[in-house]
Amino acid sequence: MRAVRYHGRGDIRVEEIQEPGSCGMGEVKIRPAFVGICGSDIHEYLHGPSTIPSTTHPITGEKIPVTLGHEFSGTITEVGEGVTRLHVGDNVAIKPNLFDGGCAACLGGWVNCCDNLGFVGFSGSAGGLSDYAVVKENRAVKLPEGFELDLGALVEPLTVAWHAVNRSSIQNVHARTALVVGAGPIGLAVLLVLKARGVENIVVVEVASQRRELASSLGATRVLDPRTEDVVATVRAMTGNAGADIAFECSAVQAGLDTALKGIRARGTMTILSLWSDKPAIDAFDVVLGEKHVVGSVIYEDGEFEAVIDAMWSGKLNPRALITSKIRMEDIVEKRLQILNPRPRQPDQDLGGHFGMKVRDIQGEWDEY
Ligand SMILES: [Zn+2]
CATH class of the missing domain: 3.90.180.10 (Medium-chain alcohol dehydrogenases, catalytic domain)
Incomplete structure (x- = not known):
């Protein structure tokens, strides 16, 4: 075979x-x-x-x-x-x-x-x-x-997002405003899950214009380019100068992590989903003064696959727009993997080409931020 x-x-x-x-x-x-x-x-x-x-x-x-x-x-x-x-x-x-x-x-x-x-x-x-x-x-x-x-x-990548939203204590806090930093497939999956679970205001931060457009079309309340817009000031202006209730770090770059942490309110929660090549720094002083929660989230737990399948089947969670193209298995090396090498890519380069979806972030995207 x-x-x-x-x-x-x-x-x-x-x-x-x-x-x-x-x-x-x-x-x-x-x-x-x-x-x-x-x-x-x-x-x-x-x-x-x-x-x-x-x-x-x-x-x-x-x-x-x-x-x-x-x-x-x-x-x-x-x-x-x-x-x-x-x-x-x-x-x-x-x-x-x-x-x-x-x-x-x-x-x-x-x-x-x-x-x-x-x-x-x-x-x-x-x-x-x-x-x-x-x-x-x-x-x-x-x-x-x-x-x-x-x-x-x-279902698998959406369940990664579903678990992260569970980890963000959304069950215990009435989260009205969420900040999602990084709009690769996982950041976009978090956006869709937050919407499916009733969060009203979702601010997405992303450097690549195609992904910003996709985040907008998927229903983000605001979509910001962190190179030209002040993310923290915008989130504060939307929340009576408080900050977002919850944030999700999906960019895997230091500046993204800093933005997610600064962007949450006192006793807000930042959930980190990114996988890191380097060890990022966390502003512990900000964590102390704001009594902020910093939570990790990795893959999923029992029951969450079923919850995502239910949400998709009922129509609450509709990820079809995440599929950008489909290719055959035998073309995968040429069409999907080689396109990403050599780096660096342009931020607006077509990231399509998936055996099912999508638009996945690699860190080069964020190098200039
Ligand atoms: Zn074990």
Whole structure:
């Protein structure tokens, strides 16, 4: 079968490999339909291996070359012994995180913070960018009949945003104003989730004009270019000089982090979703004087995939505009990955080209901010 495999930095190949055999106990075999290419795939291509282990992964027992593709939907083609919840022909979205179940974080119930966190599509031979993938039954979440499979590939990144909004204490605080710094796919997903969950005023900050336009069309209340507009002053003017109730850092640059923290009110919450290459500084004095909350958010927890699928199915959450183009698996290296290399890109360069979506930020976007 065909598979898109990562061999190391700058080396991704479309190859013929052995099709996985029959499903084992509790496993399901999936024919992937649509796969999102994530910023973390591109990060591995340009700068890795980092998330992808160069040594054997403790959960899968496998190492490079690994099959890529962790944001995907597909159809069940076979079920192993003991599988009761899923059947051949079911359409599913993949919940790709793998955890050991035995570390302190897992025992505490926070499997998304597992010491040995792994992913389908990063940590072994199973990945969405292939003709077939075999995963445990509990990694496949059934989609309602009629749920479109291209949207199914967006469930994973939207759930990253859903979890971040949960982490921002939106359940406990009546958040009226939110600030989203960075409008790559994750920032845009946060915008859509905030809207779906009833936040009235959402200010989006972004340097790339195409993304600002997209944020506007997706319903942001205000969209600001931080190079030419004073974000903190604007947010204060909108909130009786208080600041936003909650902010989301999705830019992965120091200036973005500073803006998110300065932009929230006293006892407001800044939730950081960005993955960082460098260690950013946090203005601890601002945190102290404003009694501000700084929260991290990584992937998702049990129940959140289902919540996102429900929100999409009911029409409250409509991410179709995040899909900019679709390409075939065999064209992925040429059409999707090479376009991002060499850097730097122009801020307005077309970022389309996804196996399902989208427009993912890499840090070069924000270098001039
Ligand atoms: Zn663990």
